[in-house]
Amino acid sequence: MTESVTVADLVKANRLEIYAGEDDLDRQITTSDISRPGLELTGYFNYYPAKRIQLLGITETSFAKGMGHDKLVDVMTKMCQPETPAFVISTQLDPPEELTTSAEAAHIPILRTKLTTSRVLSNMTNFLEGKLAERQSVHGVLVDIYGVGVMITGDSGVGKSETALELVKRGHRLIADDRVEVYQQDEQTLVGAAPAILSHLLEIRGIGIIDVMNLFGAGAVRSEVDIDLIVHLELWHDDSHFDRLGNNTESQRFFDVVVPKINIPVKTGRNLAIIIEAAAMNFRARSMGYDATKVFDDNLKRLIKQNANKS
Missing domain, CATH: 3.40.1390.20 (HprK N-terminal domain-like)
Incomplete structure (x- = not known):
């Protein structure tokens, strides 16, 4: 709107x-x-x-x-x-x-x-x-992780808000919980912000509404951030297939901007906050020119070539 x-x-x-x-x-x-x-x-x-x-x-x-x-x-x-x-x-x-x-x-x-x-x-x-700018309301959580704007999406009850709370405790900053107001700033930039009524607030089932700025300080929140990466949380099923090497890059389009997207399986015992934090750091490394998947592929090709020469 x-x-x-x-x-x-x-x-x-x-x-x-x-x-x-x-x-x-x-x-x-x-x-x-x-x-x-x-x-x-x-x-x-x-x-x-x-x-x-x-x-x-x-x-x-x-x-x-x-x-x-x-x-x-x-x-x-x-x-x-x-x-x-x-x-x-x-x-x-x-x-x-x-x-x-x-x-x-x-x-x-x-x-x-x-x-x-x-x-x-x-x-x-x-x-x-x-x-x-024209705005689109998206169900999800938006967090600033090491300067990378990460929007966490997934079905209701999958653990988005609880993961955001853990990320805030680890020193990252909350922008929006539950609803993210998304708008296009220019041809390459997508910005996310919280609706005014939900600013600085986080809902945790069993506790209720908490004020992140009041509990963790002004440094724990931001008013808006560029959306660089979408992390979709999906419940683990035995027949589900998830990317293990990082070769299959998905994306999601908002207005005229395409944002990279990764799917992370949710399973008992997995620390989602650390996983998403690592995903943000890996995205930042790729943006700076370092691709761990390419390094693995190069190492694998080198090993195959060495074994071929020995034979």
């Missing part, structure tokens, strides 16, 4: 200064696209993206200073549409008086920052894309 974002959220997340319109920060932002109104300053409004945040930098404010008062009033009035969420002025510049007057009349806030136009554009875009 797409979250709603207000101008107040934008101000808080990006540490923007409220230059004018402090009483109008509840205006809704519906798109992550940000406009730099260059053509509009020349009077071209055929394709004016009024729903976007309007960002003015040195170029736009300098051009505005060279315009006549009447012309500038006309342009700024047209830019202040009912659906326009806010104006942002970069580099600690002062907005034109004509903009201030028109924005106040339309109840549109004017924000300001000392950052350059490129920097504030990047910061606001990243924030809005994360907040406004």
